[in-house]
Every structure is written in C-alpha cells, then in structure tokens.
Amino acid sequence: MNERDIMKNSRTSLYYQLLVLIVASVCFISSCAAQTSSDDPGTKAPISACDAFMDNVTTRCEQDLLFVESNGLPTTHNMMVGIISWQQQVPLPQPYVGNNAWQIPLNPVLADNPISGASDLFRGAIALAVNGVPIFNALNNRGDDAYLAGELDQWGGHGGRGDDYHYHIAPTHLQTFVGVDHPIAYGLDGFPIYGLTESDGTTVVGLDEYNGHFDSDGNYHYHATETYPYINGGMRGVVGYQDGQVDPQPQAQPVRPAGVPLRGAEITAFSQTGFNAYSLQYTLNSETYTVNYSIVGGTYTFEFIDPAGNRTVETYTKGAN
Numbered sequence: 001m002n003e004r005d006i007m008k009n010s011r012t013s014l015y016y017q018l019l020v021l022i023v024a025s026v027c028f029i030s031s032c033a034a035q036t037s038s039d040d041p042g043t044k045a046p047i048s049a050c051d052a053f054m055d056n057v058t059t060r061c062e063q064d065l066l067f068v069e070s071n072g073l074p075t076t077h078n079m080m081v082g083i084i085s086w087q088q089q090v091p092l093p094q095p096y097v098g099n100n101a102w103q104i105p106l107n108p109v110l111a112d113n114p115i116s117g118a119s120d121l122f123r124g125a126i127a128l129a130v131n132g133v134p135i136f137n138a139l140n141n142r143g144d145d146a147y148l149a150g151e152l153d154q155w156g157g158h159g160g161r162g163d164d165y166h167y168h169i170a171p172t173h174l175q176t177f178v179g180v181d182h183p184i185a186y187g188l189d190g191f192p193i194y195g196l197t198e199s200d201g202t203t204v205v206g207l208d209e210y211n212g213h214f215d216s217d218g219n220y221h222y223h224a225t226e227t228y229p230y231i232n233g234g235m236r237g238v239v240g241y242q243d244g245q246v247d248p249q250p251q252a253q254p255v256r257p258a259g260v261p262l263r264g265a266e267i268t269a270f271s272q273t274g275f276n277a278y279s280l281q282y283t284l285n286s287e288t289y290t291v292n293y294s295i296v297g298g299t300y301t302f303e304f305i306d307p308a309g310n311r312t313v314e315t316y317t318k319g320a321n
C-alpha cells in the first residue's frame with residue numbers, strides 16, 4: 001500500500017463514518033417524526049384532571065375525586081354580548097365552594113346504561129369547563145337547541161334562571177389559553193372533553209351519540225363539535241342521577257325570581273364596572289336600555305334605566321328568595 005492508497009483509504013473511511021452518521025441521524029429524526037405523528041390522547045400521557053384547570057379556580061384532588069371551587073364566572077372573556085333571545089337573566093357570582101364545590105371523578109367508569117342528553121338531563125350541568133364555568137345540555141330546559149335559538153352570547157354562554165352563568169356549547173375559545181392538546185372541560189362523569197380535533201391536531205373520527213370515542217389505548221374521551229350535540233351528548237360514564245339531572249352537583253343560589261323572555265331584545269354591551277358591579281345594555285325597538293347591578297355585602301341592587309332615562313331600582317337580599 002503506497003502513501004496515496006493510505007490517504008485514499010483513510011478518506012474513504014472518513015466518508016464511510018460520515019455516511020453512517022448521516023444515515024443514523026436521519027433514522028433517528030424519522031423515528032421521532034413517526035412517533036410524533038402517531039401521538040394522540042392515547043399514546044401521549046393524558047393530562048391529569050388535577051392539573052387541567054385554569055388559574056382562576058381552586059382545585060383539590062382527594063382519593064378518587066377532584067374538587068373544583070369557582071364563582072362560575074369566566075375571567076378570560078366577556079359575557080352576554082350577542083344574545084338575541086333573552087330571558088332577562090344576568091351573570092351573578094355563585095358560591096361553588098366548600099360543600100357546594102364541583103366534584104369530578106378521577107377514575108371515570110363507563111356506564112352500563114348511559115344517559116342520553118337528547119332525551120334527558122335538561123336540568124343542571126353535565127360538564128365543567130376548565131375555567132370553572134358549568135356547561136349545560138345543548139338543549140335548554142324546554143328541549144330547544146339554545147345556540148340555534150339565539151340564547152347564547154359570543155362565547156356560548158348566558159345567565160340561567162338563577163342568574164348563574166353557564167355554557168350550552170363547547171367553550172373551544174379556552175384552547176387559546178390551554179392549547180389544543182389540553183381538555184377544555186370534563187364531563188361530570190369524569191371523562192375529558194377535547195376540542196374539535198384530537199390533541200395532536202388530527203381529525204376526529206368515529207364519535208358515538210355521546211360525542212365520544214376511544215383512543216388507541218382504550219381510554220374514552222369526548223369532543224366538541226360545531227353541530228349538535230356540540231359538547232358531550234349525555235353521560236357515557238357512571239354518575240348519580242335524580243329528577244332529570246346529574247346528582248349531586250353544586251346548586252346556584254338565585255336571589256330574585258326567574259325572568260321572562262323579552263321578545264326582540266338584543267344584548268349589545270356588557271362590562272364589569274367595579275368589584276361585583278356590572279352594566280348590561282340591550283336594544284329593543286331600536287332603543288337602548290341599561291341594567292346596572294351590584295352586590296354589596298348580602299344586598300343585590302338592580303337599577304333599570306329606560307331610553308327616556310327613567311330609573312327603577314330593585315333590591316334583593318341573599319337567602320331571602
């Protein structure tokens with residue numbers, strides 16, 4: 001072997017080593033890519049319900065239950081604007097705390113006899129959003145599609161008969177804060193509710209009538225959809241049940257009698273004007289009306305102002321109604 005051959009051999013060897021390195025890296029990268037593209041809520045470790053809720057609520061995991069305390073009001077978006085079918089209810093902070101906190105099973109169990117939201121569960125919440133706002137059946141307490149009826153604001157919610165704010169469709173806007181790989185809510189049966197896509201962004205296929213399906217590991221989860229049932233279409237998992245609702249569940253505390261529909265009213269503005277003080281504006285027959293309300297101690301004061309500037313005041317005391 002002459003000097004030139006040695007040079008050539010060592011250069012060949014270097015090229016060979018480089019080639020091995022390149023091939024190895026390509027294999028490594030492609031195997032990572034393959035692993036990433038096959039990720040779904042099943043192959044990725046699911047987020048624990050204990051860690052899934054946003055900062056505006058208080059959570060506590062005890063044995064097989066997650067307790068969530070909230071006042072039921074969102075902190076990342078406005079409310080009420082966009083409602084065109086209004087029953088004169090407003091959002092009031094609710095005492096979902098202590099014995100009245102939300103309880104989410106940490107080890108959900110599939111029910112032998114699931115409860116369909118198409119024919120039942122017209123009362124109370126069926127899910128809890130990760131911002132502590134309850135989610136009711138997409139069908140309202142009269143069995144109508146609340147979204148199509150114009151009863152919901154731009155964020156899918158409204159004030160209920162107890163002036164309790166809740167959504168009736170999936171709050172997919174929460175993904176701006178938690179990400180698409182994160183549940184936006186939990187069914188009261190404990191199964192997570194993801195957005196319009198799988199947690200890796202891929203298309204959702206094979207949903208059952210409850211808007212849920214199994215991932216590759218056999219774990220059940222629900223999804224949001226843009227059409228009925230929008231959110232979990234009932235309780236696929238085991239829950240307590242009584243009088244047409246999941247039971248037990250936290251109770252809203254109304255302070256005034258339930259309102260009646262105000263035909264033709266459209267809510268055009270809503271703002272928080274101070275601590276526990278709010279202002280709502282609506283139009284009716286092209287004229288603007290205002291409702292200002294506030295809570296001081298246990299006293300709830302509502303001030304109604306008509307287009308001519310006339311004021312009517314109503315006060316209510318907590319627990320008196």
Ligand SMILES: [Zn+2]
Nearest residue numbers: 136160166168
């Ligand atoms: Zn409602």
Ligand SMILES: [Zn+2]
Nearest residue numbers: 198204221223
């Ligand atoms: Zn899925």
